[in-house]
Amino acid sequence: MSELKRTQLYNAHLAAGATMVDFGGWEMPIQYPSGIVAEHLYTRHFCSLFDVSHMGRLLIEGPARVAFLQHVLSSNVQALDINEAQYCIIPNAEGGAIDDAYLYRFEADRYLLVVNAANTEKDLVHLREQIKAFDCTLTDISADYASIAVQGPKSREMLEKLSGGVQLTELVKNALGTVEMEGRTVRLAKTGYTGEPLGYEVFIKSEDAEWMWNRLLELDARPAGLGARDTLRMEAMLPLYGHEMGVDAEGKEIPIFSVPLAKFAVSFAPQKGDFIGREPLARQYEAFQKIQNRIYEGTELLPRRMMPITLIDRGVMRKDMPIYRGEKLVGYVTSGTMVPYYVAEGEGMATAYTDETAKRALGLCLIDADIQTDDIVYVDIRGKRIKAVIPRFHMSVMAPPYARPILYTPPVQGKPADGTGYRAEALELIKKAAENHLWRQKQCINLIPSENTPSRAVQMLCASDPAFRYAEHKKIAAFYDNEVFYYQGTKFIEHVEELLVEQMRQYLGATEVETRVISGQMSNTAVFSSLMDFKNRNNRKVNPQRLGYILHNHIAKGGHLSAQPMGALHDYVAVDPVTERNAVVPFPVLPENHYKIDVEETKKVIDQYRPEFIVFGKSMVLHKEPVREIRQFVDQMGLQTTIMYDMAHVLGLVGDYFQKPFEEGAEIVTGSTHKTFFGPQRGIVGVNYKPEDLKWNLWKTIESRAFPGSVSNHHLGTQLGLLMAAYEMNTFKDEYQRNIIENAKHFAKCLKAEGLDVAGDPAISYTETHQVIVNVGYALGYDVAERLEANGIIVNYQATPEEESFTASGALRMGVSEMTRFGFTKDDFAKLASIMADCIVRGKDVTEEVRKLRSEHTEMKYCFNDEAFNETLGSLMGILGV
Amino acid sequence: MAIPNELRYTKSHEWIKEEDGVAVIGITDFAQNALGDVVFINLPEAGDEVVAGESFGDVESVKAVSDLLSPVSGIVQAVNEELIDAPEMLNSDPYGAWIIKVEQINDREELLDADDYEALCAEEG
Known part of the structure; x- marks a missing residue:
């Protein structure tokens, strides 16, 4: 093995008793004495170290660096911000993969491309040929820097011990950071090849490699070899070049779009322009979309796709074993082995892992495009047909800190209800509801900040007759904008809504209030929809443009779903064509206090992004929002930005002791009426627009996006209850x-x-x-x-x-x-x-x-409680039969 | 690495112990170490015929599959069913975890004693 190359950590592997093998011309540890199974399990529950210094590390610098990378990589390089990484493929002209790679941008003016060890030389030949046409340079820095993958649920804790508690990177996948660790500069990427939700790849100067390796071992990380790296990536369904990419079992080139990750790794963004393999990849993408729609005609370019596979009967799959459905050959196993896992107990959040372990035979395959999840197939294992299935996935990374194994369970058929014997269940329901009411109202101490208990008067009014009625209404210009009601019997309800609007207007300090929205989230949706409509009001003949940029509180920093692209912004937020991501940008927070917006940094963000919409407010809220400062800055900049404060949590605090949103410069306030505001569960929108304002029509749109946009029935019972709560609030x-x-x-x-x-x-x-x-x-x-x-x-x-x-x-x-x-x-x-x-x-x-x-505390305060009031309330209760 | 004196060995790293016309067969410490974690085993059934030098089953480690070659020809008297659920016993106790017992023996491979087998391992190791 004397001609084999050795990494900076070769001696560390020998010291740990590794079994060394030839891997792509490198002498690498396949396993350590504890064995692959133990290494796999230790990664999943603690933390393992993988020497990945054999991989090629290439630095790209120079004026045309972006143009060059756009040309030779499949991904949208321009979308990559500083301190971000992206998965990409180095395509050939035919739409196959020369290699797959990761591109890192630690600094503004240089990119680090990490390629597979066995392909490095081939990649270099290709890239050096291509770079001739570009004004930039490619330097192989593999020998100058070592890389260690630190993977597993304890990885962050261990690395933060070395950084003295300094945050390594943002918490999202593919985030990068540069941190001092005990006097050494370390570059970290929240990436990895194990599927661990917590895992880092660390780049460090060669002379510091052993130091880092040994320090992490002292902190209880353990080394893991190429064997465990393979079983871990297989369980995580990550492709490996030479297995799921490259050449298939029949000797044919595997098209890039056969691999599901291609969806993320390939970009046809306009600013990317032409690149190597673009044309065949675009045709593959067309076929890919057809297959996703279960259309299999004209998809010859993508006959097979990569899927997970798991054995139902006993055995172990290996690469190149044929897969059959009936007598038809439908594909080949591309990777397969037996993988260990910790046995779990309990369900949902109570899921706990025992010390007991088990194993399952799983793998990846390239299989006919018409094979779907849950399909049964047979793998030919040395002449025997062994029953197997295509599962949805082998593992989920969505519930940190653990990568969670998903064992295949066949789909279950629900039993139809027989429709009899419900009286006993109905009775039981009443008993349980009574117990629950007593417990939550009188026995337990409720500290949920998004909840409150309304007074008895509010509760009774909510349960009274309007709860069963309709009262659709709309302002009609032909009648001088008077409200026209579409139902009869609604005179009382009409009056109630007028009074409620007046009370809420007074409370919020708003010029106008919409009370028909029945939740805080609906309030936001109605406003977002109105903003989008307002934006497009001058041209109705084309598809409306969505909103962007939007400045909001990120969900990870206390923001609520009701202002996230995955929540209420979903249908209204634009995609930035440059980044190909949602056009939202989060408020920067103070480094020493992540609960507080950093006003000075926010100003820089506003200057850079010129957001058309700013949403204050969050659900994990310890501080006032800097509405006044941001309003001043926006005005100073001369922006038409709309500023909204979603006061869901703090609606009941509007006033002298907290914030007065409109005085401070918000134009729109939304909220829910049942958190600090102690009404029934509803939403509210208030604005400070006047008829002479440009945005008066935005207010008119908000009204119409409430009705008929959001509700037909606006839950009149709780609207009545809310009026009582508003009287209470304005009094107490x-x-x-x-x-x-x-x-x-x-x-x-x-x-x-x-x-x-x-x-x-x-x-x-x-x-x-x-x-x-x-x-x-x-x-x-x-x-x-x-x-x-x-x-x-x-x-x-x-x-x-x-x-x-x-x-x-x-x-x-x-x-x-x-x-x-x-x-x-x-x-x-x-x-x-x-x-x-x-x-x-x-x-x-x-x-x-x-x-x-x-x-000692069962009597409600801050509500009307005198004798005369209670007597009248008592008569309502009598009528309601309480 | 353990190589008990009382056993005989094949060049393909099985061990064999013959007593009263019955051969007990397993894999050696060297074999399990080379395989790594054994995760699966394919066994014959009692009554099956085995042929000296030919496969009577296979063991799968995480990394690869290896045939089990029979040192003798004969009829399988018993198989170690425990290994089906706990193939890792081949790693933890290679000389305790026998795989099959063969009776009616009518042919044999060339078998090595402990010293010769140790020399073979040294050569391959």
Whole structure:
């Protein structure tokens, strides 16, 4: 093996007892003494180190670097921002793959391309030939830098120990970062070839490679070889050149679009222009789209596609084994082996992994395009036909911190209901509903910040007759914009809505209010739809343009679904043709406090993106939003940007103790009426437009996007209840709002004093809202929330801005509104803080303490409660039969 | 690496122990080490005929499949069913985890004693 090349970590592998093999001309560890199975499992539950220094690292610099890369790669290089990476393919002129690769942009003016070890020489020949036509350079820096893949749920924790707690990269896949680690500069990419949701590839100077390897071993990472790398990538359904790409079992070139990742790796963006293989790839893409629509005529370019495959009967698949459906040869296994996994117990968020392990025979295949998920096929394993199936996937990466194995289960047929015997079930339902009502209203301590309990008067009004009626209405210009109602019997309801609009106008300080939207999310949808309509009002003859850029709070930094492309923005946000991604940009947050918008950085973002729409507001909210500062800046810049404040969480705090959105410069306020605002569950839109304003027609559009755009029936029962809640709020808000803020600050301070890790800025007593956030440890949020619930305290488990997903939640999100409404004072919150610490920190059963504290507070405050009022309410209750 | 003295060995790394006309057959420590983690085994059934030098089954490791070659010709008396669910026993206890027992033996491969087998392993290792 003396001619084989060795990586910077060769000695480290020998020291660890690795079995070394020839891999593409490199002497590499196939496994270490613990074996492939143990290495695979350790990666999935802890963290493994893979020496990937054998891969080719090529630096591209010079004025024409982007043009060159656009020409030789399949991806849209211009879409790549600084500190981002992208998967790409190096296509040949025929639409096949010379190699697949990853492109990294750590700096503005240079790109790092990482290619497969065995293909490096071939790639270099190709790229050096192509680069002649471009004013840029290609340097092979493979010898100067080593790379180590650090993969597994503990990878971030371990690397952050070396960075002294400094954040490595943004939490999203393909994010990059450059960090100092114990005096050495380390470049990190949140990428990998294991499918781990937490995994990094680290680039480090060759002379520092052993240092990094050994430091991570000291932190309990273990080395893993090429064997585990292969089983891990197979389970993650990631293609390997030479298996799923390159040449197939019949010796034919595999078209790039046979591999599902091609969808992401190939771009036909206009600014990319022509590139090597574009024309055949465009034809493949056409065939690909047909196949996705289950049309198989004219798809000869893509006879087969890559799919996962798993054995139902016993055996092990290997590369090139034929696959049959009936007597017809339908494809070949491209990769296959037996892969271990940890056996899970429990369901959903309560899923827990045991120490028990098992194995399953899985692989990847190139199979006829008309074969679908759940189809049964047979693999010819050395002459025997073994039953197999095409599963949806082998594994899911969507629930960090773990990559979760998905074992194949056949589709189940639901049993049709027999339609009899429901009386007993109906009775049971009544009993259960009564128990639930009693528990949530009188026995448990509810700290969900997005909830509240409406007063008895509100509850009764919600249940009264309007709950069963219709009252569609619309302003009609022919009648001087008077409301015309389309139903009879609605005079009372009509009056109620007029009064409600007036109360809410007064409360918000708005010129106009729309109350027909029945949720906060619907309020936003109606506004987004109106903005888009307003944008396109001067040309109705073409497809309307969507909105963009939009400045919003990212969901990972406390933003809510109702202002995300995956939520309410979905149908209204444009795709930026340059990045080929949604035209949204998040508010920058302060490095030392991810809950707070960084105003100065935001100004730079506004200057760069010129957003047409800015949405303030979030669901994890500790601070006031900088509406005034941003309004001033936008005006100063002379932008027509529309500024909206989604006050869903904080609608009940509008006023002296929190924010006055319209005074500060918002044009539109949306919200839900049942969080800090203690009404029934509805939405609201308020604006400050006047008839003489340019955007007055935007307000008119908002009205029509409420009705007939969003609702026909606008839930008249809760609209009636909301009017009562609005009377209560306008009467008691001063006392209520002051107490909410004081209680929240005091609760936060007491929790801190009890030894809990309270998030936020101690200088402002952690919060300026009703919310308090407590960190309980990475991925432990759900368990702690469950334990609290078992003891009678209801909280949200919540991912902080430092966590990848709700499945990795490490915090509790709490609000003081409902308990304040039931009369909790600062002293009560101090008691509650101590009870919670007993439960969370000291593991005590606090059921009795919770019950006692709660039982002292069952009478609703901040509502009308005098004798005469209660007498009249009593007669309504009598009529309702309560 | 263990090479017990009382066993005989094939060049293809099976071990064999003959007692009272019955041959107990397994794979050696060297073999399991070279294979890596064994994840699957294909076994014959009792009553099947096996032929010296020919395959009577196979073992699959994560990396690859290997034929099991019979050191003797005869009839399978018993197979170690435990291995079906726990093939990793071939890694953890190669000389305890026998694979098949063969009776009515009528032919044999050339077998090595422990010393010769050790020399063979040294050569291949």
